[in-house]
Amino acid sequence: MPLPSDSPEIRAMLDAYNLVLDSAEHGRTFHDLDDFVCTKGHDFLQEVPQQKLQEKITTTEKTAKPNNVLTVKKTITKDTKAKTVAATHGHISLNRNYRHCSDCEKYSFPVVVTIGIENGYTESLERLATRCCGHWSYRLAAETLKELCGVQWSHTTIGDIADRISVKLAAKMENNSDIREAFQKAKGKIEFYADGVFVHIRTAEGPAQWMELKVGAFTKRLRDARRNGLQCKSESRKSGGLFEE
Numbered sequence: 001m002p003l004p005s006d007s008p009e010i011r012a013m014l015d016a017y018n019l020v021l022d023s024a025e026h027g028r029t030f031h032d033l034d035d036f037v038c039t040k041g042h043d044f045l046q047e048v049p050q051q052k053l054q055e056k057i058t059t060t061e062k063t064a065k066p067n068n069v070l071t072v073k074k075t076i077t078k079d080t081k082a083k084t085v086a087a088t089h090g091h092i093s094l095n096r097n098y099r100h101c102s103d104c105e106k107y108s109f110p111v112v113v114t115i116g117i118e119n120g121y122t123e124s125l126e127r128l129a130t131r132c133c134g135h136w137s138y139r140l141a142a143e144t145l146k147e148l149c150g151v152q153w154s155h156t157t158i159g160d161i162a163d164r165i166s167v168k169l170a171a172k173m174e175n176n177s178d179i180r181e182a183f184q185k186a187k188g189k190i191e192f193y194a195d196g197v198f199v200h201i202r203t204a205e206g207p208a209q210w211m212e213l214k215v216g217a218f219t220k221r222l223r224d225a226r227r228n229g230l231q232c233k234s235e236s237r238k239s240g241g242l243f244e245e
């Protein structure tokens with residue numbers, strides 16, 4: 001298989017990049033190149049990992065042991081199927097073999113576990129998605145990922161990922177003594193913030209409704225010495241000299 005830099009797809013992308021570079025109007029070269037990378041650069045960044053991952057899959061399937069079902073019986077390769085996975089620069093389509101066990105009537109894709117694509121998306125993309133939906137709604141998070149990363153996920157998919165990650169975070173915070181120890185050793189005065197929010201949910205019976213929830217967070221803040229009634233020379237001319245709590 002040719003190297004990624006020798007593939008027709010990547011050569012075409014480089015030619016398009018050079019065309020933008022040569023045809024940009026005065027004062028627009030930097031901006032036009034950045035727009036090109038944002039819109040077409042995802043294709044460039046997808047092509048290389050797609051080729052290299054496909055090479056790895058092909059090599060792994062030729063050398064890996066054929067046992068990857070819940071039995072020790074030998075399986076046989078039946079067919080090849082495509083799987084689309086998502087990374088921080090868009091979607092990648094990969095072909096992999098599935099193996100079938102005639103005794104237990106089960107099939108599996110051994111290379112999926114070996115390569116680490118069983119979830120269908122990378123940890124980096126998962127982190128981006130959860131951060132987006134932490135700031136915005138699921139719909140706006142999905143639109144942002146589509147515009148900036150080329151990832152076309154529905155708002156329901158974003159919500160499902162957020163639900164799974166929230167369970168992991170809750171378990172980590174509850175059972176991780178390092179978090180409690182770090183908070184206890186941190187300097188500053190303890191503060192507690194609370195607020196009320198409305199969340200649009202769907203009940204078990206089916207209809208959607210708004211539910212009010214309370215959100216709270218503990219933190220430690222280092223108080224500025226100027227806020228303890230001390231003289232601040234640099235600010236005294238502007239405010240009269242003293243800062244009140």
